[in-house]
Structures are given as C-alpha cells and as structure tokens.
Amino acid sequence: MPRSIRDIAITLILVGGGLLILFSSGKKSDSGVAARVFYTVMRPVQQAVFGIHSRVSNAWHSYVALVGIRQDNQSLIEEVRRLKNQNTVLMQKEGENRRLRKLLDLKAQHEFPSLVAQVIGEDAVGWYRTFFINRGSEDGVLTNMPVTVAEGVVGRVSKSSEGMSQVILITDPNFSVDCRVARTRDRGVLSGSLDRGCVLRYLRLDADVRPGDEVVTSGLDNVFPRGLNIGKVEAVRKSDPALFLEARVTPSVDFAAVEEVLVVLGQKGGFDVGPGLEEKR
Amino acid sequence: MREILFISVAGMTVMVLQTISGGLVIPAEYKPDLMLILVLWAAVRSSLLIGLGFAFISGLFLDLFSGAPAGLFALINCLVFVATGSLNSRFAMDRVSARTISVFGASLLAALLVVSLRWATGPVELGARTMQWIVAKSAISALASLLLFPVLDKFWTGYCRIIGAR
Numbered sequence: 001m002p003r004s005i006r007d008i009a010i011t012l013i014l015v016g017g018g019l020l021i022l023f024s025s026g027k028k029s030d031s032g033v034a035a036r037v038f039y040t041v042m043r044p045v046q047q048a049v050f051g052i053h054s055r056v057s058n059a060w061h062s063y064v065a066l067v068g069i070r071q072d073n074q075s076l077i078e079e080v081r082r083l084k085n086q087n088t089v090l091m092q093k094e095g096e097n098r099r100l101r102k103l104l105d106l107k108a109q110h111e112f113p114s115l116v117a118q119v120i121g122e123d124a125v126g127w128y129r130t131f132f133i134n135r136g137s138e139d140g141v142l143t144n145m146p147v148t149v150a151e152g153v154v155g156r157v158s159k160s161s162e163g164m165s166q167v168i169l170i171t172d173p174n175f176s177v178d179c180r181v182a183r184t185r186d187r188g189v190l191s192g193s194l195d196r197g198c199v200l201r202y203l204r205l206d207a208d209v210r211p212g213d214e215v216v217t218s219g220l221d222n223v224f225p226r227g228l229n230i231g232k233v234e235a236v237r238k239s240d241p242a243l244f245l246e247a248r249v250t251p252s253v254d255f256a257a258v259e260e261v262l263v264v265l266g267q268k269g270g271f272d273v274g275p276g277l278e279e280k281r
Numbered sequence: 282m283r284e285i286l287f288i289s290v291a292g293m294t295v296m297v298l299q300t301i302s303g304g305l306v307i308p309a310e311y312k313p314d315l316m317l318i319l320v321l322w323a324a325v326r327s328s329l330l331i332g333l334g335f336a337f338i339s340g341l342f343l344d345l346f347s348g349a350p351a352g353l354f355a356l357i358n359c360l361v362f363v364a365t366g367s368l369n370s371r372f373a374m375d376r377v378s379a380r381t382i383s384v385f386g387a388s389l390l391a392a393l394l395v396v397s398l399r400w401a402t403g404p405v406e407l408g409a410r411t412m413q414w415i416v417a418k419s420a421i422s423a424l425a426s427l428l429l430f431p432v433l434d435k436f437w438t439g440y441c442r443i444i445g446a447r
Contacts, residue, residue: 124300132346
C-alpha cells in the first residue's frame with residue numbers, strides 16, 4: 001500500500017472513530033465500553049501517581065515548608081507574653097482608675113479641699129499600725145489631718161515631712177476620734193485595739209447600740225469632718241468598771257488593700273490652707 | 282571603716298525591705314523583725330563600738346519609720362545588743378538553736394516594751410489574740426533568722442575575703 005493511501009486511511013479511521021464515538025455517546029450518562037476499559041486500565045496507575053504526589057506534598061508541608069515554623073512559634077510566644085504583660089498593666093491601670101474615680105467622687109462630695117496621695121510604705125517594725133504617703137508639708141499636708149478613702153476613714157497624719165507623711169490607722173491604739181452611732185446618735189470615743197479592729201468607748205449605759213449599727217465621725221473633735229464612715233458595731237459590752245458601754249467596731253476599710261488615699265486639707269473651723277496650694281489639688 | 286560600710290549597707294537594705302515587704306507573703310503585722318536579727322548578728326560578729334552605734338542609729342531609723350515614740354527602738358536595739366553580746370561572751374552563740382532562741386527572746390522583749398509603753402499612755406486591750414499575735418510574730422522573726430543569719434555570714438565572709446577586713 002502506497003504511503004499516501006495508508007496515511008489517508010489512518011486519518012479517516014481516526015476522524016471517523018472520533019465522530020462515531022462522539023455521536024454514539026449522545027446524552028447517555030453512563031460511560032461506554034471503551035471508556036470503562038480505559039478507566040479500568042488507568043485507575044491503578046492514577047491511584048499510584050496520586051498517592052506518590054500526596055506523599056511528596058505531605059512531606060513538603062511537614063518538613064520543608066515548616067523550616068520557619070520554629071521562628072514563627074517563638075515570635076508568637078513572645079507576642080503572647082508581651083500581650084499578657086500589657087494585659088496585666090491595663091488591668092492594674094483599670095483598678096487604679098476605678099479607685100481614683102471613687103476618690104474623685106468622694107472629693108466632689110467633700111465641701112473642703114483635699115489631696116490625693118499614694119501609699120508608699122508601711123510600718124517598719126509591724127508593732128504599730130501606720131503607713132507612709134507620698135505627700136508632705138510642701139503639698140500642704142500637716143499633722144492631724146484626716147485621711148480617708150471612699151469606704152471610710154483610714155486614719156490621720158501623725159508625722160509630716162517635706163515630701164512624705166506618716167499616717168496612723170484607726171486600728172492603732174494611739175489613734176482616737178470622736179464618733180456617733182448613726183442610728184441612735186449616741187456619742188463615744190473610738191480608738192484602735194491591739195486585739196482586733198477598734199473599740200468605741202464611753203457610750204452611755206442606757207444607749208441602745210446594737211451589732212450592725214453604723215459608726216460615723218461626729219465632727220466634734222475639730223479634726224475629722226462630720227459624718228465620715230468608720231465601720232459597723234460587732235458586739236456591745238459593759239466596760240470595766242461598769243460605768244459605760246463599749247462597742248467593738250469593725251472598720252469598713254480594708255487597710256491591706258489601700259493604695260491611694262484622700263488627705264482632707266482643711267474644713268470649716270479646721271485647718272488653714274496655705275496660699276499657692278490650690279493648683280496642686 | 283570596712284565594718285561600718287558593710288553593716289551600713291546591710292542596715293539600709295533591711296530598712297527598705299522592712300518598709301515595703303509586708304503583705305507580700307504574710308500579713309504586714311506578722312512580718313519578721315529583720316532589723317532585730319541584724320542587730321543580733323552584729324552583736325556576735327562586730328566590735329562593741331561599731332555594733333552598738335549601729336544598734337542605736339538603726340533603732341532611731343525604726344522609730345522614724347514606725348509609729349513608735351522617738352528613742353524606743355534605739356533603746357530596745359541597744360538593750361538587745363548589750364544582752365546578746367554579754368551572752369555571747371559567756372556562751373558560744375554560734376549554734377543555730379542559740380541564735381534562733383535569742384531572736385525569739387529579743388522579739389518578745391521588744392513587744393513587751395512596746396505594749397508596756399502603750400499601756401502606760403492609754404487604754405490598751407490585752408486579750409488572748411494580742412498574746413497570740415506577739416508570740417506568732419516573734420516566732421516568725423526567729424524562723425526568718427534561720428535564713429538571714431547564714432546569708433549574712435556568707436556575705437560577711439565574702440566581703441572579708443575581697444576587702445581584707447579582719
């Protein structure tokens with residue numbers, strides 16, 4: 001067979017085969033015999049090739065592409081640490097903000113000038129109940145000025161130097177303040193107790209003071225403003241000798257948690273406020 | 282001079298720790314009296330003049346940084362120094378038990394003087410709780426001395442080796 005005829009024959013067979021397959025498949029969804037045979041032959045080969053490809057791909061992703069993962073991990077750990085630190089700082093700031101907001105509310109309620117101070121140290125030996133604040137005489141803080149927080153009275157300034165002052169707490173036996181029981185208006189002198197909390201002394205024997213009654217400053221000692229919260233009566237008993245009643249008082253302030261305080265700089269008939277101190281408040 | 286430098290630095294460190302450390306591990310009123318431990322250590326290790334001077338000055342600083350009337354802790358520290366020095370000359374105070382007991386006793390003496398002075402100047406309640414507090418605080422100081430004495434000894438030995446004191 002001449003070569004040209006053979007080529008034409010092959011071309012016609014192939015084109016004819018193609019047309020035959022094309023028109024014979026029509027709209028049938030199932031594959032024809034040839035296709036099924038082809039699939040059967042190709043399936044193991046394809047499966048093997050695909051398996052090899054996926055293994056290679058896995059190997060690439062597991063090892064080669066993970067080369068930088070250690071560094072990424074390290075930087076992420078660093079970032080988590082940094083964010084945690086930032087979070088702690090923000091939480092501290094939020095706490096401080098909340099406390100200062102309370103103090104500001106208290107400051108707005110007071111009708112006398114006051115000054116916010118920070119607690120910077122505590123009693124050196126622990127036998128006394130005192131702490132130190134970062135405001136002193138150059139800020140207008142003088143001995144005997146009342147120190148309060150939003151919850152109530154903390155104490156009074158016992159020593160004052162230029163840049164810092166010592167505050168004696170209401171739980172120290174050297175502290176005393178003239179008080180009233182808020183419900184009955186009975187007066188007494190409150191001082192700290194070595195045993196626990198405070199003791200309200202010199203209450204009248206017929207005073208109707210009960211546990212749970214609130215104790216507030218009377219303002220009659222000319223040191224503390226009137227009506228500042230001190231604490232609640234825990235128990236009442238007769239003094240020895242039985243001339244008066246005594247009440248054990250639990251302070252409303254948690255002294256271990258105090259970080260900022262408000263120093264009352266003066267009140268009506270109380271302290272003189274030095275000139276030039278207004279801008280410091 | 283070298284002894285003064287060492288004891289001054291130790292005193293300043295203890296003073297700072299005393300005013301800021303309370304409440305971190307234990308409540309502030311139970312914190313150990315580190316300065317008392319240092320005075321006791323000085324009574325055993327340093328010369329009479331320098332040690333007594335340190336006891337007096339550190340006591341004055343404690344008076345300033347506490348609610349105590351001026352001079353009370355200067356007196357207490359001097360008493361503790363003299364008593365411990367005298368005991369040390371009779372009995373060897375190098376043993377751990379002797380040192381611990383001496384700190385406990387010194388702390389009780391300090392508490393006795395503080396409470397007596399309070400009692401003399403105003404009404405003070407002396408209930409069982411107060412006694413518990415005094416004993417517990419003294420015991421904590423004694424326990425702290427178990428840690429502080431060896432640390433001070435170690436620093437002192439190192440310091441002597443470097444500077445050549447004694």
